[in-house]
Amino acid sequence: MSTGTYDKQWLTELEATLTEEFEAQSARLTQLTADTGDPxxxxxxxxxxxxARxxxxxxxxxxxxLTAGRYxxxxxxxTAIPRERLEILPHARFCVPCQEKQNR
Structure with missing residues (x-):
């Protein structure tokens, strides 16, 4: 299944959300890596x-x-990861059965 199977509007919104989250986490990482001097x-x-990393x-x-069309x-x-799983965990790389095998 390619990203073409998912609704294009949903994928566009997802990409925007992920990009915003990436920017927020990058800013957070910058703040965290600033030396506070407090051991x-x-x-x-x-x-x-x-x-954050x-x-x-x-x-x-x-x-x-997403860019490669493999999302x-x-x-x-x-196999296709159900949209419901991706809505909850947008960075999911595995379907549930394979994730369970991965965690063992």
Whole structure:
């Protein structure tokens, strides 16, 4: 299944939402990496930086799949990921059965 199977308006809105989220996470990462000079916040900051980087990676992957026309295809088995799953988790790379196998 290619992105052509999904409603074009939905895909356009999704791309805009993902782009906005990417920009927000980029700004957050910039703020987090600014040196506050407070060593007591170092551990918390490191965790938040890691989370922001992971979020950026997931969002950019979803945007790449959209551009390439592969968005919505499970990367493991190739079947269509249900739109409902993508609405909840727009950066999903796997269908539910394959995600469960991935988590084992």
């Amino acid at each position: 007591t916040e170092a551990h918390t900051n490191a965790a938040m930086i890691a989370a 992971q979020s950026l990676e997931q969002i950019s992957g979803a945007l790449r799949r 919505g295809n499970c990367e493991r088995c190739g």
